[in-house]
Amino acid sequence: MxxxxxxxxxxxxxxxxxxxxxxxxxxxxxxxxxxxxxxxxxxxxxxxxxxxxxxxxxxxxxxxxxxxxxxxxxxxxxxxxxxxxxxxxxxxxxxxxxxxxxxxxxxxxxxxxxxxxxxxxxxxxxxxxxxxxxxxxxxxxxxxxxxxxxxxxxxxxxxxxxxxxxxxxxRVKKNSGAKAGDVLILGKPLGVGILSAALKKEMLPPAGYARMIEVTTQLNKPGIALAALDGVHALTDITGFGLAGHSLELARGAKVQISLDWSLMPLIAGVRELAAQGCITGASGRNWQSYGTEVTLPGAFAEADKALLSDPQTSGGLLVSCSPDAAAQVLEIFHAQGFAEAAIVGEVREGSGVSVY
CATH class of the missing domain: 3.30.1330.10 (PurM-like, N-terminal domain)
Structure with a gap:
């Protein structure tokens, strides 16, 4: 030159x-x-x-x-x-x-x-x-x-x-406040860790990246209004330990069982397919090794779904434990503040650990 x-x-x-x-x-x-x-x-x-x-x-x-x-x-x-x-x-x-x-x-x-x-x-x-x-x-x-x-x-x-x-x-909402009989509501869909793994492998399409940014930069402001509801007994946010890990903290703190209905779980579009293609973080496996013995899974639970259960969520959603009669108002607060995929994902039962059905 x-x-x-x-x-x-x-x-x-x-x-x-x-x-x-x-x-x-x-x-x-x-x-x-x-x-x-x-x-x-x-x-x-x-x-x-x-x-x-x-x-x-x-x-x-x-x-x-x-x-x-x-x-x-x-x-x-x-x-x-x-x-x-x-x-x-x-x-x-x-x-x-x-x-x-x-x-x-x-x-x-x-x-x-x-x-x-x-x-x-x-x-x-x-x-x-x-x-x-x-x-x-x-x-x-x-x-x-x-x-x-x-x-x-x-x-x-x-x-x-x-x-x-x-x-x-x-109005302090401790993770130890969950009560047997409560309904569980999740504010954001799961799958951020899967998307991040796909990004590192250069397998994440532009639409997937845009969705990842949208989910991870949405402030969990509904927590302020949720705290004012007497029917809301516990709050936590789902982050690095994954849904199973932070649900387990809720279960241990309140001495209850967290039961998750996997068929109701909101997932970011495409993450199950990416997980099946091997886009899984190392943290997901480390999470499962740490607490998997305290999580009960249904028969024939897919490996991709298991990875999503322990997938580290960066800036994930709020998990709310509330009385059944407060569930509609909790969902209304989420939806009014732009959390369109907030959904009931399970219930709190007598017992211990985390159960997926």
Whole structure:
């Protein structure tokens, strides 16, 4: 090439190529996490303050601290490596996912702090800026500022938020509140992990990518209105441990059985076929190894469906446990706020573990 000729622009760096796992699929497997926490929980003899309404006891979505008779503070954090290659979309997904835990406790977010780890010598500054802009735009939609944060130079790209929220103490929705006889309602369809695996394998069509972004950037705002309903007994959001894993947390916390009707389960279009073609995340298998012995499946349950049951959901939907007479109102709240696929997916029974029928 002539020295005077301009060189070709450098190829765009795929964000997913810089991370060993993406989105909520990065989470430590639940079985491994349980072993870690056994050796790192609060020191013996340390008395937890009575104002701490929710801590780590039942693996709930966020911590809740009583401020006064009218207000309790919700505190949570979430961050992960890229699940998509578009930096702006990555920022939006990470921020939506982090804010979700406040909604899952029934609260209203009030502000966030950014958590940023980037390979400064690898990624262009414009790319990093686009990630942060995506997060800022989601926070603007949630009505909150990013009021500060922390940055480091890291080997893999990492982005997320610390999020604070407020809730009336009487409206805190713990995952331990589910009651036998309740109806279970899921706010978003399953399959985000399957789509992310297909994206990495370059098997995801444009329509599938667009649907993935649509699902993962939809804020779980219905949690605020759901918390005001007396008939809503428990809320949680479905993220990295998959539907089975987070249902199991609900079951353990409330000492009940979570029974899921698979025929009613909302799925993102095409994910069952992609799973059958091998588009399954490594986190799905790790999840199943951690808790599969506590999940009862029907005979001849397809491997693709089993993968969907443990599929890590990045920025997944709310799972609601409510009295049967509140179910119609819960669905009405979801549908009115744009969650068209929200559906009844099962019931809460006496017993333990998770049962699929």
């Amino acid at each position: 002539n020295a005077l000729e301009p060189s070709a622009p450098p190829a765009a760096i795929r964000l997913t190529s810089l991370s060993h796992g993406g989105g909520c699929g990065c989470k430590i497997a639940p079985g491994v996490l349980s072993e870690i926490l056994k050796n790192s929980s609060n020191l013996p003899g340390f008395n937890l303050p009575p104002q701490l309404l929710v801590g780590i006891e039942t693996a709930d979505d966020a911590a809740v601290y009583l401020l006064n008779d009218e207000q309790a503070l919700i505190a949570t954090t979430d961050f992960f490596m890229p699940i998509v290659d578009d930096p702006y979309d990555f920022g939006r997904i990470a921020a939506t996912n982090a804010i979700s835990d406040v909604y899952a406790m029934g609260g209203t977010p009030i502000m966030a702090l950014g958590l940023v780890g980037m390979p400064i010598n690898v990624l262009p500054l414009e790319t990093i800026g686009a990630i942060l802009r995506g997060g800022q735009d989601v926070c603007r939609d949630a009505g909150i500022p990013i009021a500060g944060g922390h940055t480091i130079d890291s080997v893999e790209p990492i982005y997320g938020l610390v999020v604070l929220g407020l809730v009336h103490p009487s």
